[in-house]
Amino acid sequence: xxxxxxxxxxxxxxxxxxxxxxxxxxxxxxxxxxxxxxxxxxxxxxxxxxxxxxxxxxxxxxxxxxxxxxxxxxxxxxxxxxxxxxxxxxxxxxxxxxxxxxxxxxxxxxxxxxxxxxxxxxxxxxxxxxxxxxxxxxxxxxxxxxxxxxxxxxxxxxxxxxxxxxxxxxxxxxxxxxxxxxxxxxxxxxxxxxxxxxxxxxxxxxxxxxxxxxxxxxxxxxxxxxxxxxxxxxxxxxxxxxxxxxxxxxxxxxxxxxxxxxxxxxxxxxxxxxxxxxxxxxxxxxxxxxxxxxxxxxxxxxxxxxxxxxxxxxxxxxxxxxxxxxxxxxxxxxxxxxxxxxxxxxxxxxxxxxxxxxxxxxxxxxxxxxxxxxxxxxxxxxxxxxxxxxxxxxxxxxxxxxxxxxxxxxxxxxxxxxxxxxxxxxxxxxxxxxxxxxxxxxxxxxxxxxxxxxxxx
Ligand SMILES: [Zn+2]
Numbered sequence: 135x136x137x138x139x140x141x142x143x144x145x146x147x148x149x150x151x152x153x154x155x156x157x158x159x160x161x162x163x164x165x166x167x168x169x170x171x172x173x174x175x176x177x178x179x180x181x182x183x184x185x186x187x188x189x190x191x192x193x194x195x196x197x198x199x200x201x202x203x204x205x206x207x208x209x210x211x212x213x214x215x216x217x218x219x220x221x222x223x224x225x226x227x228x229x230x231x232x233x234x235x236x237x238x239x240x241x242x243x244x245x246x247x248x249x250x251x252x253x254x255x256x257x258x259x260x261x262x263x264x265x266x267x268x269x270x271x272x273x274x275x276x277x278x279x280x281x282x283x284x285x286x287x288x289x290x291x292x293x294x295x296x297x298x299x300x301x302x303x304x305x306x307x308x309x310x311x312x313x314x315x316x317x318x319x320x321x322x323x324x325x326x327x328x329x330x331x332x333x334x335x336x337x338x339x340x341x342x343x344x345x346x347x348x349x350x351x352x353x354x355x356x357x358x359x360x361x362x363x364x365x366x367x368x369x370x371x372x373x374x375x376x377x378x379x380x381x382x383x384x385x386x387x388x389x390x391x392x393x394x395x396x397x398x399x400x401x402x403x404x405x406x407x408x409x410x411x412x413x414x415x416x417x418x419x420x421x422x423x424x425x426x427x428x429x430x431x432x433x434x435x436x437x438x439x440x441x442x443x444x445x446x447x448x449x450x451x452x453x454x455x456x457x458x459x460x461x462x463x464x465x466x467x468x469x470x471x472x473x474x475x476x477x478x479x480x481x482x483x484x485x486x487x488x489x490x491x492x493x494x495x496x497x498x499x500x501x502x503x504x505x506x507x508x509x510x511x512x513x514x515x516x517x518x519x520x521x522x523x524x525x526x527x528x529x530x531x532x533x534x535x536x537x538x539x540x541x542x543x544x545x546x547x548x549x550x551x552x553x554x555x556x557x558x559x560x561x562x563x564x565x566x567x568x569x570x571x572x573x574x575x576x577x578x579x580x581x582x583x584x585x586x587x588x589x590x591x
Contacts, residue, residue, distance in 0.1 A: 153200040155559065156180045159191050161207035162528065164539050166214050166499045166514040170492060172539055178212065180521045183334075183558035188515050207525065211539065214514050215275025215297075215522040215555065216468040217502030220368070220406050220427035220456025222281045223290075224261030226268070227252065227583055228461040237374055237436045245461060249282070252587050253310035258286035260579040265466055266294035267573045270563045272467040272549025273524040275556075278404070278427075278456070278506055280341030280368050282310040288329055288336055295562035295570040297522065299506050300329075301341035301368050304356055306349055319355055326363050335558060337508075339366035344373070345381055345389050350396055357398040366402050366507060368427075369393070372415070373407040374438045390415035399424040404505060406456065408446070409439040416442065416449050425452045425505040428497070430475045432458030440482045443475070444489065454505035455497045467549035472498050476544055491544040525554040 156179070163176030165188060177194040179187035179201065187194055198204060225245075232244035258281065269277060276297040279287055284302045291298040302325040303309065304318050312321050322340050329338040342348045342356050353369070360367040371389040372378060381389045390411055393399055399422035406427040408419070419426060428443050446453055455475055457466045472494045479489030503513025512522045526547060528536060533551065536542050555563040562570050 154179045154181055154186065154197055154202065156203045156205060157194075157198050157201035158205045158207055158212065159194075159198065160209060161525075162209070162211045162536070162539060163188060163515060164211060164213040164495075164543065165516065166496065167516050170540075174539075175209075176212070178515065178523075180559050183520055183560075185515060185517055185519050185521050187517060209528060210553065211526040211528055211543070212515070212523055213526070213543065214499045214512065215524050215557065216273050216498045217454065217506065217508075217513060218269065218274050218277040218457055218466065218468055219404065219425075219454035219502050219505045220429055220458055221265070221277055221279055221466060222459030222461075223265035223269075223277070223279045223287060223466075224253070224258040224281050224283075225459030225461040226264045226466075227257055227261040227580060227587070228459075229464050231461060231587070233435075233464070237438060238376065240436065240462070248587065249310055250308070251590070252583065253282055255283045255286040255311070257583050258283040258310075259290050260576060260583065262287045262290035263294060263571060263576045264580045265460070266290060266296050267568055267571075267576055268460075268466045269296065270294065270555050270568055271552065271566065272465075272469060273526075273552035273555065274466065274468050275522045275524065276503070276506070276508065276512055278339070278366075278368065282312070284325055284338075285328070288332070288338075291336060292333060293571055295335075295557050295560060297335040297508075297512065297557055299337045299339050299366060299508070301339035301366065302326075304340060304342045304352060305347050306352055307347075318352070319359070322356060323359060326359070326365055330363070330365075337365070339368065341368040344370040344377070345392055346377055346384075350385070350392075353393070353398055354396050357396075357403070360402065364402075366404060367398065368404045368406060369398075370406045371408065372405070372410045373433070374436075375410055378410045388412075388415060390418055394418050394422065401425070402507065404454075406458075407433065407438070407441065409433055409441045411442065411446075413445065413449075416446050416451060419446065419451045420449045423452070425454065427456040427505065428453050428475060429456040429458040429463075429471075430478050431471055432456075432462040434474070434478070435462055435464075440478055442482070443479050444483050444485075447493070452501060452504055453497055454502035455494075468498050469543075469547055469549045469551075472544045491538070491540040494544050495540055520557075521559040522557050524552050524556075526551045527553045
């Protein structure tokens with residue numbers, strides 16, 4: 135195992151070398167910039183939390199002399215940290231609790247009752263930190279979360295060093311942390327007020343569960359608050375055929391028409407799933423510039439169906455990749471999700487040329503950043519962007535040879551190939567060891583909570 139730490143060469147600090155904090159050389163850089171440029175060998179320079187140079191090693195050699203630290207990446211790959219646009223991080227608490235069931239039974243008979251009894255600020259904190267450990271170790275640097283007791287999520291993400299768009303959940307029945315649903319709007323406003331501007335890595339948002347659990351009034355009011363506070367609005371919609379029929383019976387419209395009718399679709403709304411949508415609904419999503427979170431493994435596991443992602447992309451809908459909560463996946467590894475998204479899209483259309491490796495890697499990086507409104511800061515390795523990046527060791531049998539780096543990352547690499555993770559210029563993981571918190575303690579806490587869940591079920 136190559137040691138990134140050992141590769142950093144400390145330089146005499148009495149020398150006036152304060153222009154660059156870290157110079158990384160001898161690496162394969164997958165930039166994900168608009169030209170999808172690859173530099174091999176490439177080099178990259180970081181000052182503080184920002185990328186100040188990236189390009190072919192030969193062209194940047196002069197910068198090496200200005201650097202306080204130099205890292206020889208020894209031929210490894212560097213790419214932007216992956217972006218998970220939809221999960222419920224603390225649901226790690228319920229990983230494997232109830233599998234192989236339809237969505238309705240799974241939600242109503244297992245997940246909602248378990249959440250009512252066992253979700254509290256403490257369990258959410260430890261469950262989220264466990265998710266952060268898993269995400270860090272599989273190369274995710276930014277994720278969008280939707281859950282309850284979000285103060286615990288914010289604290290966990292802050293400690294982990296990851297970047298998050300963290301959304302307080304809203305439902306029209308008593309929820310963890312909000313026993314009286316009449317208070318849910320107030321709670322949402324409190325949450326946004328409390329955490330806006332708290333950290334450069336954390337943004338608050340709001341997540342209405344779905345059109346079948348939230349009333350039209352709740353959805354409209356929450357979106358109104360989001361517009362006023364300029365924050366993102368998330369909602370699960372068009373996930374199953376059953377939901378489509380239910381919403382049609384209740385409101386005389388399909389879920390997407392229903393949301394369009396409530397005037398909540400715009401470029402700060404993210405529709406999660408969009409599995410059962412026809413071409414007219416895709417056209418509505420495109421016209422309103424509503425983004426979509428594609429969660430193929432969750433949709434497969436719950437047998438919800440396959441989202442028409444190719445059609446959405448063709449019509450100009452912005453699509454990011456999500457794992458969903460890991461009670462319906464059951465992991466948070468975006469490398470696996472990329473592989474699945476590509477292959478599932480091909481099988482659905484019976485066309486091997488669609489959902490190619492470049493498209494899918496864009497969904498997990500720069501397009502994911504666009505979906506979350508964070509593309510000015512992250513999603514690609516470009517000058518001026520935050521230094522959020524992951525380092526992969528390519529010196530492994532399943533990663534040799536390397537003809538096309540995009541194919542290698544999407545079809546051959548695994549989360550466990552990620553050797554180091556940097557967020558805002560700070561290493562949060564090196565040599566597969568998390569540096570920001572004690573992972574053993576976190577696993578221990580979650581095992582203890584799961585013991586309670588089993589004994590009091
Ligand atoms: Zn979800």
